[in-house]
Amino acid sequence: MARTQSTMLKLGTKAPNFQLPDVVSGNTISLETFADKKAILVMFICQHCPFVKHVQQELAKIGNDYADRSLGIVAISANDVANYPDDSPDNLKVMATDLDFKFPLCYDESQEVAKNYTAACTPDFFLFDGDRALVYRGQLDESRPSNDKAVTGKDLRSAIDAVLADKEIDRDQKPSIGCNIKWKPGKEPAYYG
Secondary structure (H helix, E strand, C coil): CCEEECCCCCCCCECCCCEEEECCCCCEEEHHHHCCCCEEEEEECCCCCHHHHHHHHHHHHHHHHCCCCCEEEEEEECCCCCCCHHHCHHHHHHHHHHCCCCCCEEECCCCHHHHHCCCCEECEEEEECCCCEEEEEECCCCCCCCCCCCCCCHHHHHHHHHHHCCCCCCCCCCCCEEEECCCCCCCCCCCCC
């Protein structure tokens, strides 16, 4: 498994819009879906990655814990399913259903949304405020599949709580680490690798 760090997109960057199908409902999801929310969390995940498997229960818990708050959450998978069939929309649907995700899980077949967000790994997290400006990007917490640290979601939860309370978010943010996004052959973005 290739350990890849997130790109750490510049804070203040405006959230790129997208229109992607939710693998469970079939509904088209976009930033406008969350127009009434104070903040939006965009997570790049997939089904097969050991780093995602390591934190998937916490991702589901975050969805539950913030379901009644003014936070829009969307998960996106952009992996090349020709070479990684475990990440197909059908398998993503099973994942979302089994984990009882309270947020849409979308499939980015063209990989353009992942590129627009400069997503590099799974998991990769992007938190935007009410103006849809990036206020946090980085790790969920310090836990990794091999380091015996508990999965708490501490870093991401701290940022979410701060943005929802109109408080300053610590700008000292550590990159997420995970499997690289599985780009289609010849489609790797310039920022990758």
